[in-house]
Amino acid sequence: MLKLILRRIIVALPTLIILSMIIFGLQRMLPGDPIQTMMAEESDPQVVEFLREKYRLNDPLPMQYLAWVGNVLQGDFGSSLRTGIPVTEMILQKLPITVQLATMAMIMALLIGIPAGILAAVHKNSAIDYTANAVALSGMSVPNFWLGIILIMVFAVSWKILPASGYVPITQDFWLSIKSMLMPAFVLSTAVAAYLMRHTRSAMLSVLSSDYIRTARAKGLLSNAVIIRHALRNALMPIVTLATLLFGDLLAGAVLTEQIFVIPGFGKLIVDAVFTRDYAVVQGVVLFTAIGFIAMNILADVLYIVINPRLRHPQ
Amino acid sequence: MKKLVLSAMLAGLMGATAVSAADLNVALQDDPDILDPHRGNTFVGRMVFGPLCDALFDIDTSLNIVPRLVADWAWSEGDTVLTMNLRPDALFHDGTPVNGEAVKANLERALNLPESNRKAELASIESIEVLSDTQVAITLKAPDAAFLANLTDRAGMMVSPASFETAGEGGLVCAGPYKFVERIQNDRIVMEKFADHWDADNYHFDQVIYRPIPDTTVRLANLQSGDLDIIERPAPNDMATIQGDSNLVFDIVTGLGFYGVNFNLGNGERSQSPINQDKRLREALNLTIDRDVLNDVLGMGTYPPAYQPFSTASWAYNPEFDGGERDIERAKALMAEAGHETVSFEILYANNSAMQSLFELVQAMASEAGFNITLRPTEFAAYVDEREAGNFEVSQFGASGRIDPDGNFHRYLACGSAGNVGNYCNDELTDLLNKARVINDVEERKALYDQAQQIAAEDLPALYFYYTPRTWAYSAKLDGFVAYADGVLRLAGLKPKQ
Secondary structure, eight states, X not given: OHHHHHHHHHHHHHHHHXXXXXXXXXXXXXXXXXXXXXXXXXXXHHHHHHHHHHTTTTSOHHHHHHHHHHHXXXXXXXXXXXXXXXXXXXXXXXXXXXXXXXXXXXXXXHHHHHHHHHHHHHTTTSHHHHHHHHHHHHHHHSOHHHHHHHHIIIIIIISOOSOSSOOOOTTTOHHHHHXXXXXXXXXXXXXXXXXXXXXXXHHHHHHHTSHHHHHHHHTTOOHHHIIIIIXXXXXXXXXXXXXXXXXXXXXXXXXXXXXXXXXXXXHHHHHHHHHTTOHHHHHXXXXXXXXXXXXXXXXXXXXXXXXXXXXXXXX | OXXXXXXXXXXXXHOSOOOXXXXXXXXXXXXXXXXXXXXXXXXXXXXXXXXXXXBSEEEOTXXXXXXXSEEEEEEOTTSOXXXXXXXXXXXXXXXXXXXXXXXXXXXXHHHHOTTOSXXXXXXXXXXXXXXXXXXXEEEEXXXXXXXXXXXXXXXXXXXXXXGTTTTTTSOOOOOSSEEEEEEETTTEEEEEEOTTOTTGGGOOOSEEEEEEOOOHHHHHHHHHTTSOSEEESOOGGGHHHHHTOTTEEEEEEEEEEEEEEEEOSSSSGGGGSHHHHOHHHHHHHHHHOOHHHHHHHHHTTOSOBOSXXXXXXXXXXXXXXXXXXXXXXXXXXXXXXXXXXXXXXXXXXXXXXXXXXXXHHHHHHHHTTTEEEEEEXXXXXXXXXXXXHTXXXXXXXXXXXXXXXXHHHHHHXXXXXXXXXXXOOOHHHHHHHHHHHTOOOHHHHHHHHHHHHHHHHHHOSEEEEEEXXXXXXXXXXXXXXXXXXXXXXXXXXXXXXX
């Protein structure tokens, strides 16, 4: 197992190097100058020139890239041009927030999506199936900003049972923290739950029509045992892949949801940084989330082995 | 490094602060930039500096300059030496006194720090002399009419010299009624009452929390739910909702800033297009714009029509330059006189919904006289770049406004000024604006600005459409809220209703 993880990490290294070049290069291809953008109304040519030198913006691009990579390898992601806050500090400030939001959203999505998918598959072409499909379709198509604002209006403005926005650290007040994240996590979970439901349904349908399930049924096993122990376990493989990828997505941040619920996560951080051409922040945060995404992929591989014993002893 | 990481992680985990009755929650439209008054660039940054950093001077609601850290002051004969007596009881948040040495150190920092954005505001300083612990004399190279006004804002804010190295990144140590507690980017800036402030009795909240919430609907929803006490800049179309809610109060004063367009009169090839070459065409365009419609449709009545760089809040405002009804026939006649039946040009602007609606209206109005306007909405950073590079014919023009009229006029229209992206240059006008800079007498200055306005009204290097209102919505449970034309919130006297 450890060997497998190590091998996957080594394979991921070239990906990371290429990725770092892309992250760096794409930023520089955008029109607009970070210093001019930051100064806007107040621009003073002398200060602009000083800052360009300070942040090495006058150096040739390859030199800038190497300097950045060199610093990153030493654990220094640089500082925000706009606020002066070190990027590492920003990431560490936002990491617990994003992880909590993504985890809560994922748990909700799993709790809604997988049972709904199983029910829809077992009761194929019944009212349950159609309802589950209709709900899934709306989950995918309802825009997050609309659903978010409606939820705020109902639960925070009218009923006043949940806070309208904001983030309370889980270490400070556990229940208030969970409460403040309920609406944004639910909004985020709708689309994820819908994907999970659709995939669970189709995976279950193909497994349920296979020979060994018919055999299991013929042997007189209880219906629930067949579905949970025999069918679901095999159907889970593609769902695990999807779920880990979707979780990676959630960790990369959710701009609109964060904006509506005023949650200081990765999504808004990156978008703001792109708009202000705050290079160090964009590069640092994107690289960090890319590493997170690769870690999720490795996790998916590990989970395959846990779920499917056949993969433990490759031929 | 490890320590830093650990403390950063703790800061992140312990982030938000419990809400109590004595907290004041204020929503800002954006997250401020660096929290150092000498280096900051943003308007929302000024909002946050308000309670954190006392300046040497302040303004009252009529824009008069009033004492703050300075108890009283006097100008020498010839207006070149300013002698200031400091309050003896003002302290920085680290307990050190705001004395003559600290004032000198701050002004020198604002002048000499390579990243300082206050250099232009203090450029007239020749020398600073500490006469005693509470007395400082500043000698200017020449009289500078805007000097005191500049000292009411960031250029006059005092940072504890002990924290010069860490200001901004490591938390700000100033001398305001509230001291910095923590900042979580995009989430909150928390400050708590500074008990040793010289005017502490006038500040009634234990904690003040500024939260950046860019979306106007979300800002309002948070105010309605009681999570916020004050929001700045509510959307004009939410005004009716706020006014119809007995728990909320809507407040508006005319601000000092403006929106309009400026023309590329000398910055590269695109200054050669007809609209930039012939002022009759610009006059014709001006005649097609109905400012009252802009006010009604876009601002729901909150966008006062503008025809000049000075809003009605400024002493330099002159009603004689206002007016000019919409007159399509006269516009067409002017175009014919210039030899054009139709005139095409492009307007460059920063892509946001407010500017989009504004220029769509302008496009529609101007088309009635035969103007064929192409709209080029551009993402902000690229927009700034295009303007600097002269890659525009006509561009969005806006300023957040300064207390002294100089900041609304000279910076944008004097030859070679930093904000003059269209490279308009009229020596006579520049001369008048330069003269107005070195006279302290208001009447004399106003006469100079009137003459300068006359020239600008003939050359038309820019058109003004509306003055930016300073709007607020706040909880009816608050007492003592006062709005200022500079848009900065002042917390003195603000308290929960008994």
